[in-house]
Amino acid sequence: MTKYFSTRSESVTASAPEAILRGIAPDGGLYTPLDFSGMQLRPAALLDKTAIEIAAEVIGKLLPDFGADEMRALVASAYAGKFETDELTPVVPVGDACVLELFRGPTSAFKDVALSVLPRLIAASRDKLGVTDEIAILTATSGDTGKAALAGFSDVPGTRIAVFYPDGGVSDIQRAQMVTQRGANVSVCAIRGNFDDAQSGVKAIFADDEANGWAAKAGVRLSSANSINLGRLAPQVAYYFKAYVDLVLTGAAALGDEVNFVVPTGNFGDILAGELARRMGLPVGRLVCASNANNVLTDFIRTGRYDRRREFHKTLSPSMDILVSSNLERYLLLASDGDFALVQRLMTELRENGVYEVPAALRETVRRRFCAYCATDAEAIETIGRVWHEQEYLLDPHTAVAWTAMERFRREVGTDAATVVLATASPYKFPHTVLRAIDGETPADGFEAMDRLRALTDVPIPPNLAALRGQKVRFHDCIDRDEMLAYVQRAIAK
Numbered sequence: 368m369t370k371y372f373s374t375r376s377e378s379v380t381a382s383a384p385e386a387i388l389r390g391i392a393p394d395g396g397l398y399t400p401l402d403f404s405g406m407q408l409r410p411a412a413l414l415d416k417t418a419i420e421i422a423a424e425v426i427g428k429l430l431p432d433f434g435a436d437e438m439r440a441l442v443a444s445a446y447a448g449k450f451e452t453d454e455l456t457p458v459v460p461v462g463d464a465c466v467l468e469l470f471r472g473p474t475s476a477f478k479d480v481a482l483s484v485l486p487r488l489i490a491a492s493r494d495k496l497g498v499t500d501e502i503a504i505l506t507a508t509s510g511d512t513g514k515a516a517l518a519g520f521s522d523v524p525g526t527r528i529a530v531f532y533p534d535g536g537v538s539d540i541q542r543a544q545m546v547t548q549r550g551a552n553v554s555v556c557a558i559r560g561n562f563d564d565a566q567s568g569v570k571a572i573f574a575d576d577e578a579n580g581w582a583a584k585a586g587v588r589l590s591s592a593n594s595i596n597l598g599r600l601a602p603q604v605a606y607y608f609k610a611y612v613d614l615v616l617t618g619a620a621a622l623g624d625e626v627n628f629v630v631p632t633g634n635f636g637d638i639l640a641g642e643l644a645r646r647m648g649l650p651v652g653r654l655v656c657a658s659n660a661n662n663v664l665t666d667f668i669r670t671g672r673y674d675r676r677r678e679f680h681k682t683l684s685p686s687m688d689i690l691v692s693s694n695l696e697r698y699l700l701l702a703s704d705g706d707f708a709l710v711q712r713l714m715t716e717l718r719e720n721g722v723y724e725v726p727a728a729l730r731e732t733v734r735r736r737f738c739a740y741c742a743t744d745a746e747a748i749e750t751i752g753r754v755w756h757e758q759e760y761l762l763d764p765h766t767a768v769a770w771t772a773m774e775r776f777r778r779e780v781g782t783d784a785a786t787v788v789l790a791t792a793s794p795y796k797f798p799h800t801v802l803r804a805i806d807g808e809t810p811a812d813g814f815e816a817m818d819r820l821r822a823l824t825d826v827p828i829p830p831n832l833a834a835l836r837g838q839k840v841r842f843h844d845c846i847d848r849d850e851m852l853a854y855v856q857r858a859i860a861k
């Protein structure tokens with residue numbers, strides 16, 4: 368049985384099924400593997416495999432408590448027929464760069480890659496552990512996780528899900544995707560506040576249940592679909608391997624060459640998956656962390672000082688509007704070679720003072736592996752327009768932040784290695800912004816913007832988004848952060 372450690376204590380451990388069911392560790396830490404010696408995977412062994420087979424291999428290595436056959440069946444049923452292409456996450460050349468399209472799933476966001484698999488990992492974990500309680504998923508979303516999680520869990524037996532999103536903090540289309548979600552086991556609620564408020568509210572609910580045990584009394588177990596869940600992280604590692612294989616097969620890289628990845632980052636989940644891929648043996652060069660005006664990670668990677676005491680900006684890339692990047696905690700444990708006391712101290716400082724500074728050796732480790740750049744809304748808009756007019760490729764605002772970072776990275780670091788930009792959303796999830804960027808137009812309505820964008824570019828609208836129009840709104844609730852606990856307790860009592 369493989370052990371996963373809470374980032375905050377060496378003595379708080381779990382097996383993979385336990386970690387996946389719990390979501391967060393009882394001490395507030397995040398479950399993380401530390402010893403990767405049994406998880407090595409050679410890209411050469413993956414060259415003749417399909418995307419689904421690669422995913423099963425990678426996830427199976429990271430979560431070996433699941434048998435190989437079991438994992439293959441689980442992954443195949445999670446993905447088969449749900450993505451626009453059997454490649455799942457295709458790499459497309461754009462100019463002299465490569466774009467890894469992570470948005471070809473059922474809700475047009477990269478979170479589909481993980482959230483198609485997570486419900487099945489949770490169901491399998493429940494069976495393995497002989498748990499009969501219903502699993503209640505609580506999720507804070509900055510826009511994309513919510514819909515992808517709702518779609519993944521909708522009517523999955525033995526589960527229910529509640530999603531909280533910041534009121535006014537998501538796009539029209541994202542909101543429409545969530546509030547029209549079908550399924551008897553789903554609920555969706557707006558929070559007056561920003562994403563961090565929603566996320567800290569969810570964490571407080573977990574803490575309250577840990578202390579008072581009300582969920583168990585109702586025959587329910589709380590868990591999370593946020594990227595704090597180990598089962599969310601593992602499927603994301605797979606597309607780094609898949610992208611590498613694609614580069615080798617197309618001749619853009621030779622086996623063994625290092626490849627750089629530019630990752631639009633919020634909670635540090637997607638980019639941490641790249642670090643896990645590196646620890647599993649993938650030749651990852653630099654991981655380039657791309658942020659919007661909420662550039663707390665840019666400063667951290669450059670200086671070693673994490674300081675959340677700054678203005679929160681609502682930007683045109685809302686899924687990255689985050690000042691507390693939860694998954695960085697996992698990286699701190701990995702990069703410090705398992706210094707639990709250090710992580711515990713830094714997290715206490717962050718909670719109490721809003722700031723911490725890592726020791727010099729750790730700062731240098733971070734700098735060797737990562738680069739960081741941030742882009743303003745105006746820069747992202749300029750990039751969307753320019754890349755469309757020069758390359759006829761449509762970037763969404765998050766991917767535009769990454770593209771801008773890629774350009775700076777190339778200018779400043781002058782790398783010869785192949786560089787892959789992770790594209791995390793369909794441009795049609797943010798049609799207002801994209802339309803404004805390429806044509807200066809701003810129709811009032813999101814669907815009108817979609818149509819205009821389609822007419823101007825001929826880029827097809829993903830079917831799931833086209834189908835949203837006219838669907839019935841099922842959820843109207845909007846509450847304060849401190850009402851979240853009562854809301855969940857009421858939902859569970861039903």
Ligand SMILES: *Cc1c(COP(=O)(O)O)cnc(C)c1O
Binds near residue numbers: 477478511512634791
């Ligand atoms: C969630 C999200 C991100 C950021 O991913 P993290 O794992 O939070 O770093 C970037 N772009 C889009 C479109 C997203 O939905």
